[in-house]
Amino acid sequence: KQEVTQIPAALSVPEGENLVLNCSFTDSAIYNLQWFRQDPGKGLTSLLLIQSSQREQTSGRLNASLDKSSGRSTLYIAASQPGDSATYLCAVRSSGGSNYKLTFGKGTLLTVNP
Amino acid sequence: SQTIHQWPATLVQPVGSPLSLECTVEGTSNPNLYWYRQAAGRGLQLLFYSVGIGQISSEVPQNLSASRPQDRQFILSSKKLLLSDSGFYLCAWSAGAAVNEKLFFGSGTQLSVL
Numbered sequence: 001k002q003e004v005t006q007i008p009a010a011l012s013v014p015e016g017e018n019l020v021l022n023c024s025f026t027d028s029a030i031y032n033l034q035w036f037r038q039d040p041g042k043g044l045t046s047l048l049l050i051q052s053s054q055r056e057q058t059s060g061r062l063n064a065s066l067d068k069s070s071g072r073s074t075l076y077i078a079a080s081q082p083g084d085s086a087t088y089l090c091a092v093r094s095s096g097g098s099n100y101k102l103t104f105g106k107g108t109l110l111t112v113n114p
Numbered sequence: 115s116q117t118i119h120q121w122p123a124t125l126v127q128p129v130g131s132p133l134s135l136e137c138t139v140e141g142t143s144n145p146n147l148y149w150y151r152q153a154a155g156r157g158l159q160l161l162f163y164s165v166g167i168g169q170i171s172s173e174v175p176q177n178l179s180a181s182r183p184q185d186r187q188f189i190l191s192s193k194k195l196l197l198s199d200s201g202f203y204l205c206a207w208s209a210g211a212a213v214n215e216k217l218f219f220g221s222g223t224q225l226s227v228l
Contacts, residue, residue, distance in 0.1 A: 031213040031214060032213070032214050034216065036219075041224065042222060043120075043204055043220050043222045044158075044217075045219070046216045046217060046219075049214065049216050051214050089157075091217075095213075100146060100148075100163050100165070101160050101163070101173065102158075102160070102217060104157040104158040105157060106155075106156065107157075
């Protein structure tokens, strides 16, 4: 059974700092890993999707890396801004069993202080 | 462009009352559709997914049911709500059956069962 863990559960940083969010998964047989952002009381917004054959994906100030063999992914946010404050979730789509199912971590609550 | 609509945004219902949450997708055809529940302190749990009209798969046994009467319409229902049905319900879609398609979420429904 796939399990996804995100560390830390919460993170508070001053504006302008570069930061890294971590995601680990127990079963390396995956199709892809996806990072999402969730604002309070809102739905999830897809940020980046990394396919199992890829090492990283970039979008603006965001860079996500994937090390499938070790079961790890990181989301790097450069020059953080107060508007980046949100909960960040990672999810993996496993290649065994039902490939429609994404397994989510519980998220990292990020607060960027002005 | 594709959009997903989910309503209502909030709902307060007494125990034992029925439930109907609706989700519609615009700008695409034959999407995969999903219902997730997010409970406080827990990750997202997949409740149902559908790959076509009338085709529903349930991930966990529960007090809820889902239906897909039209290609881009997905409905979550219950005949009698339980206290444990409280939570944040999210509808999502992805394009077709390709495993490397991103998942897009609606804005969610906060359900409180009292």
